[in-house]
Amino acid sequence: xxxxxxxxxxxxxxxxxxxxxxxxxxxxxxxxxxxxxxxxxxxxxxxxxxxxxxxxxxxxxxxxxxxxxxxxxxxxxxxxxxxxxxxxxxxxxxxxxxxxxxxxxxxxxxxxxxxxxxxxxxxxxxxxxxxxxxxxxxxxxxxxxxxxxxxxxxxxxxxxxxxxxxxxxxxxxxxxxxxxxxxxxxxxxxxxxxxxxxxxxxxxxxxxxxxxxxxxxxxxxxxxxxxxxxxxxxxxxxxxxxxxxxxxxxxxxxxxxxxxxxxxxxxxxxxxxxxxxxxxxxxxxxxxxxx
Amino acid sequence: xxxxxxxxxxxxxxxxxxxxxxxxxxxxxxxxxxxxxxxxxxxxxxxxxxxxxxxxxxxxxxxxxxxxxxxxxxxxxxxxxxxxxxxxxxxxxxxxxxxxxxxxxxxxxxxxxxxxxxxxxxxxxxxxxxxxxxxxxxxxxxxxxxxxxxxxxxxxxxxxxxxxxxxxxxxxxxxxxxxxxxxxxxxxxxxxxxxxxxxxxxxxxxxxxxxxxxxxxxxxxxxxxxxxxxxxxxxxxxxxxxxxxxxxxxxxxxxxxxxxxxxxxxxxxxxxxxxxxxxxxxxxxxxxxxxxxxxxxxxxxxxxxxxxxxxxxxxxxxxxxxxxxxxxxxxxxxxxxxxxxxxxxxxxxxxxxxxxxxxxx
Numbered sequence: 001x002x003x004x005x006x007x008x009x010x011x012x013x014x015x016x017x018x019x020x021x022x023x024x025x026x027x028x029x030x031x032x033x034x035x036x037x038x039x040x041x042x043x044x045x046x047x048x049x050x051x052x053x054x055x056x057x058x059x060x061x062x063x064x065x066x067x068x069x070x071x072x073x074x075x076x077x078x079x080x081x082x083x084x085x086x087x088x089x090x091x092x093x094x095x096x097x098x099x100x101x102x103x104x105x106x107x108x109x110x111x112x113x114x115x116x117x118x119x120x121x122x123x124x125x126x127x128x129x130x131x132x133x134x135x136x137x138x139x140x141x142x143x144x145x146x147x148x149x150x151x152x153x154x155x156x157x158x159x160x161x162x163x164x165x166x167x168x169x170x171x172x173x174x175x176x177x178x179x180x181x182x183x184x185x186x187x188x189x190x191x192x193x194x195x196x197x198x199x200x201x202x203x204x205x206x207x208x209x210x211x212x213x214x215x216x217x218x219x220x221x222x223x224x225x226x227x228x229x230x231x232x233x234x235x236x237x238x239x240x241x242x243x244x245x246x247x248x249x250x251x252x253x254x255x256x257x258x259x260x261x262x263x264x265x266x267x268x269x270x271x272x273x274x275x276x277x278x279x280x281x282x283x284x285x286x287x288x289x290x291x
Numbered sequence: 292x293x294x295x296x297x298x299x300x301x302x303x304x305x306x307x308x309x310x311x312x313x314x315x316x317x318x319x320x321x322x323x324x325x326x327x328x329x330x331x332x333x334x335x336x337x338x339x340x341x342x343x344x345x346x347x348x349x350x351x352x353x354x355x356x357x358x359x360x361x362x363x364x365x366x367x368x369x370x371x372x373x374x375x376x377x378x379x380x381x382x383x384x385x386x387x388x389x390x391x392x393x394x395x396x397x398x399x400x401x402x403x404x405x406x407x408x409x410x411x412x413x414x415x416x417x418x419x420x421x422x423x424x425x426x427x428x429x430x431x432x433x434x435x436x437x438x439x440x441x442x443x444x445x446x447x448x449x450x451x452x453x454x455x456x457x458x459x460x461x462x463x464x465x466x467x468x469x470x471x472x473x474x475x476x477x478x479x480x481x482x483x484x485x486x487x488x489x490x491x492x493x494x495x496x497x498x499x500x501x502x503x504x505x506x507x508x509x510x511x512x513x514x515x516x517x518x519x520x521x522x523x524x525x526x527x528x529x530x531x532x533x534x535x536x537x538x539x540x541x542x543x544x545x546x547x548x549x550x551x552x553x554x555x556x557x558x559x560x561x562x563x564x565x566x567x568x569x570x571x572x573x574x575x576x577x578x579x580x581x582x583x584x585x586x587x588x589x590x591x592x593x594x595x596x597x598x599x600x601x602x603x604x605x606x607x608x609x610x611x612x613x614x615x616x617x618x619x620x621x622x623x624x625x626x627x628x629x630x631x632x633x634x635x636x637x638x639x640x641x642x643x644x645x646x647x648x649x650x651x652x
Binding site for chain 2: 181183184186187188189190191192193194197201202205206
């Protein structure tokens with residue numbers, strides 16, 4: 001195959017050798033991703049469909065064969081407590097998405113189109129805010145929320161989660177709106193549109209990829225949030241899924257592993273589907289240069 | 292429809308302590324139905340002037356009136372203008388029809404009225420079969436037609452163009468020029484057209500306003516700007532290939548004026564040269580009025596450099612004591628790098644002040 005055996009590639013390998021090494025490394029990295037990423041999902045899925053007595057029996061099963069297959073584990077979803085957790089998670093996620101998208105659109109527009117002193121520094125400081133981990137802001141927030149009555153409310157959690165999603169979302173929106181030619185808006189003004197109307201009719205529709213990317217980011221953060229929910233929703237019966245399930249596991253009340261797997265699977269599916277169907281938009285949203 | 296009156300328009304940009312005068316005391320009146328082109332090199336302030344008229348930029352000083360309406364402080368939305376942008380700026384997420392109807396929608400026209408007006412405009416612009424398409428599916432020329440249609444349906448008081456054809460190729464430009472003229476005639480309002488392309492300026496305008504460094508250099512009908520440029524800048528900027536310049540000296544002025552260029556004497560039957568006797572002047576001549584003589588003794592000595600045959604004429608480049616000179620020669624001319632001389636057709640010689648560049652004669 002090869003016309004020349006002289007080493008030419010990196011590490012002094014021939015081009016053919018280099019290709020083989022590359023293919024091999026690709027396989028290895030794929031295997032690692034499958035192992036740490038896909039294996040747990042497989043494990044959750046197969047256990048969720050296996051009868052809970054079997055799972056409790058310390059017998060390792062790798063596939064729910066017909067004799068142990070069941071949908072029964074999912075009845076746990078109708079448990080009022082679990083139902084509350086899921087409902088709270090959904091409300092908090094939607095609330096966070098709406099807040100993040102609205103605020104980041106307006107803030108991003110302001111950064112992209114208006115001139116104000118210290119604009120660049122403002123944006124930089126915004127990004128620094130992203131570097132604080134939830135646990136660092138969580139404890140002061142607990143005290144503030146307690147004194148202004150937001151502690152234990154979904155609204156309080158939505159604000160906290162929006163705040164940590166916001167730096168990225170605003171940055172993304174800022175850079176994305178900057179790629180939309182100013183002439184589009186000016187054309188709308190010439191057509192008689194007010195600044196607000198031009199923003200609504202011309203800028204926002206063109207921001208769809210960035211809106212979806214920001215929404216997905218906010219959703220993933222809110223849906224998977226543990227720290228803030230644990231701190232800001234201290235009552236066990238009004239918390240969200242992640243801390244809720246942990247507390248349920250620690251309770252003396254009997255909750256079989258298979259049930260835990262079923263509810264975990266149910267809560268893993270929405271983000272998975274969301275990401276899958278939005279991936280083309282997501283890529284477009286993240287494709288902004290100089291992000 | 293009102294006239295546009297621009298009085299003492301000045302626009303100064305302050306950028307990190309630097310004061311940049313983009314437009315310097317510009318006075319210009321565009322009468323109802325008149326097509327005025329603002330032409331100049333890039334960075335000369337022509338687009339800033341237009342944006343001030345449009346209301347997209349605020350002038351530092353000066354006034355802009357449409358008829359008896361002072362619009363200097365009015366925002367763009369209240370000026371009832373149409374503006375065609377350099378990058379066309381159709382709304383990419385709306386169909387052609389929605390693009391054209393958007394202004395009417397904001398103005399609160401009924402759906403039927405909107406569609407009727409869009410149909411009418413589309414017919415005039417021959418884009419009826421494109422109405423349902425998205426802007427991205429159209430060619431550049433078609434997009435600019437849609438942009439014209441978007442302005443046309445609103446029946447604006449003022450029509451402004453900001454280099455609308457600079458991204459199109461030469462053939463499309465030639466095709467769109469009559470369309471633009473048709474549309475502006477149809478509306479019959481004052482039109483200000485900004486371009487750096489002097490061919491567009493010459494072909495479409497009633498009057499051409501040449502602007503340089505933020506100041507108007509000359510405002511006159513195209514033919515006059517070409518034949519009687521007011522300054523060296525105008526002479527050089529308008530016309531392709533551009534005017535060639537030489538150093539000269541005015542000799543005795545006695546009814547006719549003697550002009551010495553590179554040791555060769557021309558007798559000019561011109562007025563206004565009294566007082567210039569003995570002065571150095573700049574001599575301008577359009578390349579088609581320079582003759583190439585085979586006899587190297589007949590005029591300014593010139594070494595042939597290269598030919599650019601265009602089919603109907605040839606542009607020949609010569610090296611002379613005044614630098615590189617372009618001459619329009621016969622289509623069959625073949626210089627072959629030999630020695631020639633350049634002879635002037637003295638009727639067309641333009642004289643300029645050596646320092647200020649102002650036309651003398």
